[in-house]
Amino acid sequence: MRNRSLRMTKNAAVHFFLLVFGIFFLSPFLWILSTSLKPDDELFLWPPKWIPSTLMWSNFPDAISYFPFFTYLGNTMTITALATIGILFSCPLVAYSLARIPWRGSKPLFGVTLIVMMLPYQVTMIPIFIVFKHLGWVGTNVPLWLPAFFGAPFYIFLLRQFFMGLPKELEDAGRIDGASELRIYGQIMLPLCKPGLLTVALFQIIGSWTDYQGPLIYLSDEAQYTLMLGLSSFKTQHGAEWQLMMATSAMITLPIIVLYFVVQKAFIRGITFSGIK
Amino acid sequence: MAASENAGTTLKVLPEKKPKSSSYKKKMTLYGVLFALPWILGILLFSAYPLLMSIYYSFTSYSILDSGQWVGLGNYKELMGDSTFRISIYNTLYYTFISVPLNIAVGVGLALLLNTKIRGQGVYRTLFFIPSLVPAVATTIIWLWLLNPQFGLVNYWLEQIGISGPPWLGDERWSKPSLILMSLWGVGQAIIIYLAGLQDIPQDYYDAADVDGANTMRKLRHITLPLMTPVIFFNLIMGVIGTMQNFVLPYTLTNGTGSPADSLMFYVMYLYQNAFLYLKMGYASAMAWILFLIVLVLTILIFVTQKRWVHYQGKE
Numbered sequence: 262m263r264n265r266s267l268r269m270t271k272n273a274a275v276h277f278f279l280l281v282f283g284i285f286f287l288s289p290f291l292w293i294l295s296t297s298l299k300p301d302d303e304l305f306l307w308p309p310k311w312i313p314s315t316l317m318w319s320n321f322p323d324a325i326s327y328f329p330f331f332t333y334l335g336n337t338m339t340i341t342a343l344a345t346i347g348i349l350f351s352c353p354l355v356a357y358s359l360a361r362i363p364w365r366g367s368k369p370l371f372g373v374t375l376i377v378m379m380l381p382y383q384v385t386m387i388p389i390f391i392v393f394k395h396l397g398w399v400g401t402n403v404p405l406w407l408p409a410f411f412g413a414p415f416y417i418f419l420l421r422q423f424f425m426g427l428p429k430e431l432e433d434a435g436r437i438d439g440a441s442e443l444r445i446y447g448q449i450m451l452p453l454c455k456p457g458l459l460t461v462a463l464f465q466i467i468g469s470w471t472d473y474q475g476p477l478i479y480l481s482d483e484a485q486y487t488l489m490l491g492l493s494s495f496k497t498q499h500g501a502e503w504q505l506m507m508a509t510s511a512m513i514t515l516p517i518i519v520l521y522f523v524v525q526k527a528f529i530r531g532i533t534f535s536g537i538k
Numbered sequence: 539m540a541a542s543e544n545a546g547t548t549l550k551v552l553p554e555k556k557p558k559s560s561s562y563k564k565k566m567t568l569y570g571v572l573f574a575l576p577w578i579l580g581i582l583l584f585s586a587y588p589l590l591m592s593i594y595y596s597f598t599s600y601s602i603l604d605s606g607q608w609v610g611l612g613n614y615k616e617l618m619g620d621s622t623f624r625i626s627i628y629n630t631l632y633y634t635f636i637s638v639p640l641n642i643a644v645g646v647g648l649a650l651l652l653n654t655k656i657r658g659q660g661v662y663r664t665l666f667f668i669p670s671l672v673p674a675v676a677t678t679i680i681w682l683w684l685l686n687p688q689f690g691l692v693n694y695w696l697e698q699i700g701i702s703g704p705p706w707l708g709d710e711r712w713s714k715p716s717l718i719l720m721s722l723w724g725v726g727q728a729i730i731i732y733l734a735g736l737q738d739i740p741q742d743y744y745d746a747a748d749v750d751g752a753n754t755m756r757k758l759r760h761i762t763l764p765l766m767t768p769v770i771f772f773n774l775i776m777g778v779i780g781t782m783q784n785f786v787l788p789y790t791l792t793n794g795t796g797s798p799a800d801s802l803m804f805y806v807m808y809l810y811q812n813a814f815l816y817l818k819m820g821y822a823s824a825m826a827w828i829l830f831l832i833v834l835v836l837t838i839l840i841f842v843t844q845k846r847w848v849h850y851q852g853k854e
Contacts, residue, residue: 271654272656275656279656283662285723304689308694362573381779381782384588384826384827386588388595408580412580478814514676517672
């Protein structure tokens with residue numbers, strides 16, 4: 262009897278703490294939602310008003326018409342798609358070579374991959390910029406997706422782990438049957454690695470979608486801007502119109518959250534995989 | 539016809555039996571290199587070459603407009619006397635030393651609470667995770683509004699419990715704590731990692747402790763926390779590397795100015811300013827190398843202390 266009431270108090274305490282922190286995590290979202298639907302004369306009310314007297318759905322189309330939303334959306338989607346294709350082309354190939362092909366260079370190359378992973382972005386940023394400048398690609402979106410076709414260390418590391426986990430008999434059987442390495446890779450190994458590919462694609466999509474520093478450095482013409490650059494210049498130009506900024510922020514965040522709910526499992530797996538193994 | 543062909547191939551294969559292993563090896567090496575080729579090129583083009591050039595540039599007065607001159611250690615010497623540079627180091631270390639431990643404490647704490655078998659665990663987990671998906675630029679805008687000294691929600695709540703709220707991002711003493719608060723909002727990814735770590739701890743340990751009559755606190759101190767140290771270690775290293783490169787949040791918050799009074803001028807922001815605003819790319823390259831060294835030293839320090847506090851399962 263005593264035990265039971267003790268457990269109930271404990272549970273109540275846990276719920277209490279989780280709820281307090283939960284409010285801290287949730288209320289900014291509710292506040293975005295509330296503000297994005299407010300008429301502008303209710304923005305600066307004191308005490309703040311949670312539920313607008315009239316729901317101003319027109320804030321959303323207004324926000325879109327305030328800046329070239331669809332141009333930015335198109336630019337962002339182009340970069341995201343090309344970078345994701347690049348990553349899905351290069352990283353599994355390399356990971357397969359490191360994990361499954363018995364050749365002498367695989368271990369040293371993996372070591373170098375780990376070192377590259379630790380290299381800060383800032384160290385290579387300037388020389389790479391200078392190279393792209395000489396190639397005439399500064400001011401275009403090429404620098405934002407081309408490197409993806411040459412692999413990225415973290416994804417190679419992640420996919421290598423996936424390939425290592427597949428049974429060895431698979432490619433042995435293929436090799437005895439005389440299948441070429443490319444066929445073993447494309448028809449046997451790659452399909453088995455789908456969860457890994459999904460995880461990597463997801464990370465890259467979010468990475469490209471939310472990237473700020475890359476576009477900031479390489480894009481100067483407003484017609485080339487991504488959504489993130491657009492949102493940040495929106496902030497500089499219309500800084501006082503909170504209802505429109507909140508509407509825009511909500512629209513830019515929404516696709517990622519929808520993506521999360523669609524492929525929740527891949528998300529969690531990707532994050533735990535990168536942190537534990 | 540078919541038989542003789544077959545005989546021919548058998549005959550051909552047999553004498554090759556011995557060198558087969560070496561030709562197999564050659565073939566595998568060829569495939570290995572071929573498959574890894576994009577990345578080998580990638581390392582050369584986007585890591586090795588830039589790394590070497592970056593060292594070279596750091597000893598020159600290179601800017602994009604002219605190829606500059608060899609200045610030896612000139613950039614490094616100039617940095618030593620650059621007051622903004624010193625402020626940016628101070629701000630960055632301040633941010634790292636406070637936000638990383640705080641993030642770990644809150645992350646582990648929430649993961650422990652989530653790991654108790656309670657109702658609605660999935661809902662809570664999603665609730666804590668979602669903010670870490672919000673793009674940094676949007677995070678900035680949301681918190682600028684929440685932390686608005688006059689009309690923000692945070693100060694309204696503080697007022698409700700009788701505290702007159704600080705000016706947050708408008709005051710140089712409060713701007714960095716504001717940023718740390720914002721970073722705490724994105725702790726969700728780490729919580730997921732801690733939770734996975736907690737679920738990796740074998741139940742046997744707790745069962746044995748129950749037999750010995752250990753209470754919750756003792757189990758936490760002597761089983762859970764020691765076995766969580768490898769995950770905490772990983773997050774500590776990633777956290778230090780990440781916060782030392784802190785850029786997007788303070789940059790978008792202040793439109794790149796680092797105001798008020800340079801209190802939000804972070805290392806990488808100043809590096810960015812030098813490289814792409816003042817076009818002092820040699821100077822910025824020197825900064826990049828100093829940053830690399832600082833991060834390297836911090837990482838090595840953490841690794842050295844590892845033996846004292848990180849416990850790996852199955853290793854004594």
